[in-house]
Amino acid sequence: MSAEESGLVKIALVSCGSEYAGVQPEFEAAAARVDAKFIYPEIDIASIDTIGKDFGLEVASGDLRLMMARAKAVVEGTTKVDGVFITTCFRCAEGAIVRNEVRRYIHKHSEIPVISYSFTERTSAGTLLTRLEALTTIARRRHLLAREVQTGLTAGIDSGSTTTKAVVMRDNKIIGKGWVPTTKVLESADEAYSQALKEAGVAREEVQALGTTGYGRFLIGNHFNAQLIQEEITVNSKGAVYLAGRQKGSATVIDIGGMDNKAISVEDGIPGMFTMGGICAGASGRFFEMISKRLGVEITELGALAVKGMQENVNMNSYCIVFGIQSLVNSLAKGATPEDVAAAACYSVVEQIYEQQLQEVDVKEPLILVGGSSLIEGVPKALGDLLKIEVLVPENSHMIGAVGAALLASGYVEE
């Protein structure tokens, strides 16, 4: 019986011994919330002594060899699963090497969706929820993610940490948009939705299906009786390839949000490998807000400044949102121009995403940059310069979540 039929998604937990780190209950709690169950692929214990040579990666730790043996059991079909969660201790170099290679191995030899994560004893179920929700959605709702055309009259609301976006779509066209800062989650959603409905010239009752996404998705989804409440990994990747007109084939989506970033490897509109950054605000839209304030310009003006500047003129010695901004401000005192500082800020965010997130997904062109920060012209420029590839910023790239939600919600119009 498939995951779609049974409702319960079986996820192979491939870890270096998370039960010793005090995080196991959090893993289990997050899985239970998305109606998933962890299973442990069975292997022959003697294979732990030989797997290094078989797999080609010889490491000293027994549990890391166990990870390779379990990955092999999943790929060879000895254990049937709908998804794989690969996880090792944060700050363990040996663990990080195995985690990455096991993830690549499963991705290369199977169609099974995989996520990887490095944990500390502070990892909470909340941190893992969005990731596991995305993993189970890919396993459970492939039919929904296959949707390429929006039909009927639908709406999407993206309740983000910084801004709330709403769109109304009819017959594959955006007919109304709303964009407000997030203050009180419900009120901001109501305001953005009202803006979009007003621009579209339709009444709330006429909307045939509503989808919600973003941090506040559960709250606003329940409040507005949404047909679809969905995490932002699948919604945003769907929205990105839809808006960019790249629904077929490979693509990489980078979403720089107000509080965190996502790097998603997409195949035919369905996410494969993805990473979510959420530990450091220095690589998020919040960094741009703060540097704009220190430069005395609106955030909408930061991008135009950045494309005129040279990031090389600024000595930036920290990615931290506090110390990094201090570096930028100090450089102004040493004669750097605001244009240089704006360029350095864009480069700093992009470099962090490159160093910390893009290493965990296979970057395949086209690279589609979305999220509010994609509107800051210096950001796609810095990303293109760093990766030496062309970066695609689709129209309405900041509305990506709301558009993806409206598109996917149209699946419920026909149902």
Added chain:
Amino acid sequence: MAKVFIYPVNSLILSDLVERFEHKPLTMMNQVREKVTNISLDSPPINITPEDPKIGLRYAAVEVPAGVRGRMSLIGPLIEETEAAIIVENPPANFGCVGCNRTNELMKYLVRDKGVPVLEVKYPESDEDARDFVNKIAAFLESLPEEKPDEDEKPVDEEPAEKEAEE
């Protein structure tokens, strides 16, 4: 009877050997049994909670991964009790394994650093080696004191050390 630390710390064979010579093996199994029979906790499968890696800070710094510190919260107290130790090098996984080599390195270092009698033997690869392996362990265990010295009985080498310090 001596409290004997064994490596691998969950080796049933070593634990059995130590018991046969009427010493007390210090094993991971006993530590885990205490954890899982504590009904006030609910963190399956071995009831390690986020508090345990913090207890592990006694043995490893905060930048050491949580999995190492969580394991050390179980193994560290055993090392504190250790009066003698048997370390088997290069054992296969089914002889015993805690899964993390960083933890292995740390626990072996702490045991060696403690200054207690330590027997280090290689895991045997032939029948002849196996006999030699068991004989070495048996001789080591026989050499350990059957009864712990009385608390008020001072070790004989303490006084000369003090004299040296005075000089």
